[in-house]
Amino acid sequence: MSNLETFSKANLSRDLFAISLDSSLKTPLQAQLLEALRGLISMSPDLVGARLPASRTLASELSISRTTVQAVYDQMISEGYLVTRQGSGTYVASEITHLSQPHPIPRDADPTTHAWRPFQTGLPDQTLLPHRQWARHLERAWRSPTPELLARPDPLGWHPLRAAISDHLAAWRHLSCDPGQVVITSGAREAFEVVFHGLLGAGKRVAIEDPCWPKLHTILTDTGNSAHPVRIDQDGLDVPRLPIGAHATIVTPSRHYPTGVSLPLPRRVALLDWARQTGAMVIEDDYDSEFRYRGQPLPSLSGLDGLNNTIYLGSFSKLVSPALRIGYLVVPKHMLQNTRTYLDHVGARASLIPQPALATFMNSGEFAMHLRRMRRVYARRQNHLLSALAPVSNLLKLQPDSSGMHLCVELRTALSNRMTDVEISKRADERGLRISALSEQCVLPRKIQGLLLGYAAFEEDIISNAADRLATIIQPPC
Amino acid sequence: MSNLETFSKANLSRDLFAISLDSSLKTPLQAQLLEALRGLISMSPDLVGARLPASRTLASELSISRTTVQAVYDQMISEGYLVTRQGSGTYVASEITHLSQPHPIPRDADPTTHAWRPFQTGLPDQTLLPHRQWARHLERAWRSPTPELLARPDPLGWHPLRAAISDHLAAWRHLSCDPGQVVITSGAREAFEVVFHGLLGAGKRVAIEDPCWPKLHTILTDTGNSAHPVRIDQDGLDVPRLPIGAHATIVTPSRHYPTGVSLPLPRRVALLDWARQTGAMVIEDDYDSEFRYRGQPLPSLSGLDGLNNTIYLGSFSKLVSPALRIGYLVVPKHMLQNTRTYLDHVGARASLIPQPALATFMNSGEFAMHLRRMRRVYARRQNHLLSALAPVSNLLKLQPDSSGMHLCVELRTALSNRMTDVEISKRADERGLRISALSEQCVLPRKIQGLLLGYAAFEEDIISNAADRLATIIQPPC
Structure with missing residues (x-):
């Protein structure tokens, strides 16, 4: 006192x-x-x-x-x-x-904040982040910041973070690039804006996978481009199906979103050949391939290409935390000047505050350790989800997935004859679950009926409970 | 060991x-x-x-x-x-x-980072931020984050920060608003994007002050709107000069950028009347009015209006640090739903990492203390700049400014007969100074010849030295 x-x-x-x-x-x-x-x-x-x-x-x-x-x-x-x-x-x-206090202000609670709901996809378990270590990196970076941190910021991002990402990509994704080719963004949307506003320009015909991340459609529309969905098959995107005259294609070769298919090497080679021959760009969205549980991952497509006709997109939202709002892209050297011109024009959007902390978190080895730990936890949770759903394996096509943070589970005929995935999603919503319907991520006819079940962010007992609720929804009435 | x-x-x-x-x-x-x-x-x-x-x-x-x-x-x-x-x-x-290390990576220095150069405008003295306190707020917020911090983030921003901003605006800017009306952005550009993409839509005729912040032109073009410059006079923007049919106007009433003129009360009332009668929106860009050294500041225009026909824009880049990349806007209640719809669509861009730390920094009173300390430091630096330039008062119209972070100094005829402000800016650039030419911030004919001299970020001896260099540039040859 x-x-x-x-x-x-x-x-x-x-x-x-x-x-x-x-x-x-x-x-x-x-x-x-x-x-x-x-x-x-x-x-x-x-x-x-x-x-x-x-x-x-x-x-x-x-x-x-x-x-x-x-x-x-x-x-x-x-x-x-x-x-x-x-x-x-x-x-x-x-x-x-x-x-x-001209008016009373409620401080404790944000009325619009909600807990994450089971089966939400694309979400890491943030409670398992080594928060003390992370907070210490933040504190150390800013308690007496270096003159460089207070100097004119580079709109392409904090250089040591770009160097740490370059190291990470060499070690984990077989992608060799200079730190100068790494561009920090405030997330995937800004990365696509840099690509389409700053590098490729508007009015482009862009091939995308079908199904795909639904936001891609709006991002392409918002940036003044047209989306040309290409139905994938059991091996992912197939080059002969690409539309003639496409200027670019956006692919998820390591792990197709949302089905989880990995693009085999011959198709990768064919895709890069297509790009070289047509002068089109391949945009590789590599959103969570660090979480691989079995087997050797294929090198990134951009690594195979040597970053000539490819642009690589990554993010820390799933690897560390969505709170960071830090993503990045890796651009070919011949596009660096245009990238800089564009970002000088519009200005950086990514906060500098997390960047030096993330760089030391990565350089200390704690980041890699965290990824490996999460890989083990998520593998266990996937197994747990598969076991928990085993009683309804007559209704859902359950298969282990060698990577990722969610399962993409197709409906068997016994179920799809009775209910659509959209109906299941709606009923799940009423029961406090967040299940995306696979058909809603498709725009082409013959939409596949399936459910996206995110498991990474949820503990085993929550997964069990959620699986029970899902079973109640889909089981036939007695 | x-x-x-x-x-x-x-x-x-x-x-x-x-x-x-x-x-x-x-x-x-x-x-x-x-x-x-x-x-x-x-x-x-x-x-x-x-x-x-x-x-x-x-x-x-x-x-x-x-x-x-x-x-x-x-x-x-x-x-x-x-x-x-x-x-x-x-x-x-x-x-x-x-x-x-598959390839050697330079870690220590970012080749593209540069020191700030004297007379750069819009820049606070970041070395005077209480870094230890700030780092402690960061560390405390994240060492064991509350469940709310790890929950689904509100795209409008971290609620306690929005409440702290609402408090700040009530106390410093006579602007009364609910925390729910405050929207966190990654800076001014995103704030304008929310306004034009999310609230007003494209194809709008937008009146802007002339001279003005040059980026405004490109932001309006990039968002699909047209800019209609209105020459300001010695009292700022005058309503009778506003173009007929304008859908909105962007103004800096507290302190016109870049001249520093404050819009008198009768003109504010007239501007709000104009907005009410025509249904146009007034967008108030209140970028640094906390730094007022003498006299009573007028309440914010949005406060006078009660946020009916006004949208208020603020930023922490000048008050705390540009490293935050945190700005905000305050929107009328009837626009809240559209704001949320838009931000749900495009997603938040502001990092969550600095937001809880900034909220506690503000609530602890350290933020207000920092502002008051900076006000004292900047006032002293302005005085110092005026004294240092006194030897060339026959060439420059030197006048104390009651607020702000830079002086806008017009050229006297004895100087403008010999050199333009653009020439001076160019020669200053060669001598390591960063002086913006006032005429380059005007687009209408009869551009005013003047220099923008930022002083806030520079210590007295740097200001003296820079003033000497400027004097050498503008003095007539012997």
Whole structure:
């Protein structure tokens, strides 16, 4: 208590000494000081009970007469802002706090924030992040920031983070690139904006996989391009199906979203040949391939290409936390100048605050350790989900997936004859689950009926419970 | 040293125990473990010298035979990855660190980062931020984050930050609003995108001040709107000059950018009347009015309006640091639903990482204290700049400015007869200064000749030196 009081008192004095008064103004000094002191007190509820400096001290600090200060103190005592305590000075009154709050503000809860619901996809288990270590990286980066951190920021991002990402890609994705080719963004949407506004331009015909991440359609529309969906088969995108005259294609070769199919090497080679021959760009969206549980992952498509006709997109939303809002793209060297010109024009959007912390988190090895730990946890959760759903294996095509954070489960005929995936999704929603319908991620006819079941973010007992609820929804009435 | 070794050793064991092996694969377990261990070591330079777990322990953890583990250890010893020390076990060799770097990466310096140059405008003195306090807020927010911080984020921003901003606006800008009306953005550009993409739509005729912030033109073009510059006079924007049929106007009433003129009350009232009568929106860009050194600031225009026909834009780039990339807008209640729909569609871009720290920084009173301290420092620097330029007062119209972070100094005829402001800006650039020419911020004819001299971010001796350099540039040859 006495510490608190000293602290507040020190603040108040310092603030008072910082007041700017101007004798050349028409407003008398006394009125200026009165206004300033009133403002100070009504602005800072934490000043309640703080002692004011002696009038002599304040007068000397502000180079005004002591009479002026005393007159202001007196007036504010009469107004109830200040109180005197016999023999011990003048204090900020406790009754005036309500003046500082023109309207009551609820602080504790955000009415629009909601918990994540089971089977939500694309979500890591954020509770398992090594928060103490992460917070320490943040604190160390900013407690006495290097001059570089306070210098003119590069709109392409914090260089040591770009170097750490380049290392990570070499080690995990067999993608060799210079740190200078890595561009930090505020997420996938901005990455696509850089690609389409800054590098390829509008009016492009862009082939996309069908099914695909539904937002891709709106991103392409919003950037003034047209989307040309190409139905994938059991091996993913097939080059002969690409539309003639496409300027670019967006693919998820490591793990097709949402089905989880991995594009085999011959198709990758064919895709890169197609790009070279037609001059089209291949945009590789590599959103969670670090989470591979079995088998050797294929190198990234961009690594195979050597980043000539490919642009690589990555993100930390699934590897670390969506709170970061940090994604990145890796661009071919011949596109670097245009990338810089565009980002100089529109300005960076990614906050610099997490970037140095993320760089040291990666360089310390804690990031790789976290990924490996999550890989183990997520593998266990996938197994658990498969076991929990085993009782309804007559209705759902259950198969282990060698990677990823969700299962894409097709409906068997016994189920799809009775219900659509959209109906199941709707009923699941009513029961507190968040299940995306596979058919809603397709735009071409013959939509596949299936469910996307995110398991990464949920503990085993939640998964069991959610699987039970799903079973209740899809089981035939007795 | 021994602590470090224990730590690394602990990491290595933990990582090894997390390896996923799959006996159903064609690749033998031994080859899988070899590949995994090689990857682990070449990925983490900090593992050098770490001790490997005993082969018996690892075999038990991975449920494989001890012979397999020993065979892998032996092969890696022969490859030079590992070394044995007599009687004390197996260690990661120190010679292999170079293996982890497929290409040398410069880590220390970002070749494209530059120091800020004197007279740069719009820049706070970031070295004076209470970094330790700020870093502590970051650390406290994230060391064991509340469930709300890990829940589904509101695309409108972290609610306690929105509440803190609402408090700040009530106290400093006489703007009363609900926290729910405050929308966090990644900066001014995104704020304008929300306004034009999400609320007003494209194809709008937007009146802007002339001169103005040059990026406004490109933002309006990029969002599909047309800019209609209106020449300001000595009192700022005058309503009778607004173009007929304008759908919106963007103004800087507290402190016109770049001239520093404050819009008088009668003109504010007239502007709000115009908006009410025509149904147009007034967008108030209130970018640095917290830094007022003399006189009473007028309440914000949006406060006067009660946020009916006004949208308010603010930013922390100048008040705290551009590294945050945190700005905000305050929207009328009747526009909240559209704001949410738009942000649900495009997603949030502002990082969540700085938001809880900024909220507690503001609620603790440290933010207000920082602003008051900066106000005092910047006032002193402005005075210092005026004194330092006094020798060339026959060439420049020097006048104290009651607020802001830069002086807008018009050229006297004796100077403008010899040189344009653009020439001065160019020569200043060659001498390491960053002086914007006022005429380049105008698009209408009869451009005003003047210089923008940012002083906030620079210490007195740098200001003196820069003023001397400027004097050398503009003084007539002897």
